[in-house]
Amino acid sequence: MSNVLALLNFCSRIQPSYLYSKDVTLHLFELQDGKLAATDIYNTQGEKVCEVTAVKDGNLITVKTNGLIGQYHILLRNINNIQTVSNGSVTQTSEGTIITLASEYVEIELA
Numbered sequence: 001m002s003n004v005l006a007l008l009n010f011c012s013r014i015q016p017s018y019l020y021s022k023d024v025t026l027h028l029f030e031l032q033d034g035k036l037a038a039t040d041i042y043n044t045q046g047e048k049v050c051e052v053t054a055v056k057d058g059n060l061i062t063v064k065t066n067g068l069i070g071q072y073h074i075l076l077r078n079i080n081n082i083q084t085v086s087n088g089s090v091t092q093t094s095e096g097t098i099i100t101l102a103s104e105y106v107e108i109e110l111a
Contacts, residue, residue, distance in 0.1 A: 031056040
């Protein structure tokens with residue numbers, strides 16, 4: 001498996017209609033050099049509310065979003081060698097590195 005971009009939303013599962021574009025965690029798995037990983041996010045009415053792309057170029061990962069509301073998280077699965085990020089804060093976990101931010105664009109430089 002390569003270039004997987006998965007979306008998880010941790011809003012209440014009891015209420016069937018919630019903002020899919022809020023409180024989002026993007027999981028990036030095994031990004032291949034030069035390949036684009038992308039996903040669109042739709043609401044319960046089938047309308048596209050967000051777009052997300054991620055691309056790795058050497059030791060640089062660029063993530064662009066459009067339509068996410070407020071702060072969100074990027075979880076780089078099994079990647080713990082972050083050198084710098086252009087926006088946001090970095091937290092190391094057993095699953096990988098979490099970057100928390102509220103901007104539509106981030107560059108992540110790997111060591």
